[in-house]
Amino acid sequence: MITKNKRVEGVVFDFRSLDLVEPYACLTLDDGPDSRHTLTILELLRQNNSKATFFVVGEFVIKHPEIIKQMAEEGHEIGNHTFAHPDLRYLTPEQIKYEVEKTEHHIFEITGKKTVLFRPPYGKYTLETVDIIKKLGYEFVVWSHNLYVRDWELPGVDILVQRIMNNTVKGSVILLHDGGGHRNETIETIRIAVPQLIEQGLRFVTVSEMLNKRNTR
Numbered sequence: 001m002i003t004k005n006k007r008v009e010g011v012v013f014d015f016r017s018l019d020l021v022e023p024y025a026c027l028t029l030d031d032g033p034d035s036r037h038t039l040t041i042l043e044l045l046r047q048n049n050s051k052a053t054f055f056v057v058g059e060f061v062i063k064h065p066e067i068i069k070q071m072a073e074e075g076h077e078i079g080n081h082t083f084a085h086p087d088l089r090y091l092t093p094e095q096i097k098y099e100v101e102k103t104e105h106h107i108f109e110i111t112g113k114k115t116v117l118f119r120p121p122y123g124k125y126t127l128e129t130v131d132i133i134k135k136l137g138y139e140f141v142v143w144s145h146n147l148y149v150r151d152w153e154l155p156g157v158d159i160l161v162q163r164i165m166n167n168t169v170k171g172s173v174i175l176l177h178d179g180g181g182h183r184n185e186t187i188e189t190i191r192i193a194v195p196q197l198i199e200q201g202l203r204f205v206t207v208s209e210m211l212n213k214r215n216t217r
């Protein structure tokens with residue numbers, strides 16, 4: 001029997017089972033913003049007329065408010081990724097709420113908008129965590145099971161591009177990182193893979209845009 005304190009990770013989150021009219025896919029980036037990498041990624045997205053969803057860490061939101069503002073102004077989506085990137089499985093409900101609400105406060109202060117998406121650090125959580133997040137008014141978002149690209153392992157650009165190209169289809173949710181370490185491989189992967197996928201007919205939209213497609217069917 002599944003209990004609310006059962007530890008969970010790697011849950012599939014994509015829309016491939018839907019009969020989507022448009023060939024949409026989602027590019028999501030975690031752990032930023034980072035002044036070394038995020039601005040370059042924003043430029044690549046602008047060049048490819050594509051939108052992404054950035055799951056941001058509150059302590060970096062405070063350090064780089066201008067990047068958060070640019071994300072919002074350019075039509076990208078901002079999701080909540082906690083304030084200090086803890087493993088939520090070991091936090092109390094009160095601590096989880098603090099992590100989320102503190103980050104939310106700073107995002108709203110910069111953008112004037114409340115975020116509606118949440119992603120747990122490391123993709124690890126309990127079922128109780130899901131309940132807490134939903135009660136706070138968020139959609140709980142993970143990623144497509146075969147698009148946990150593991151760019152943080154720095155396996156090489158060729159391998160990262162291959163993982164994305166071999167597994168991205170209509171309805172996919174790709175996970176990459178713009179913060180939390182050296183992300184030059186991630187940048188080059190986006191530079192190569194996104195134009196190729198667009199040439200194949202995919203269009204990159206925000207997670208909420210994809211959710212709206214789900215909700216209207």
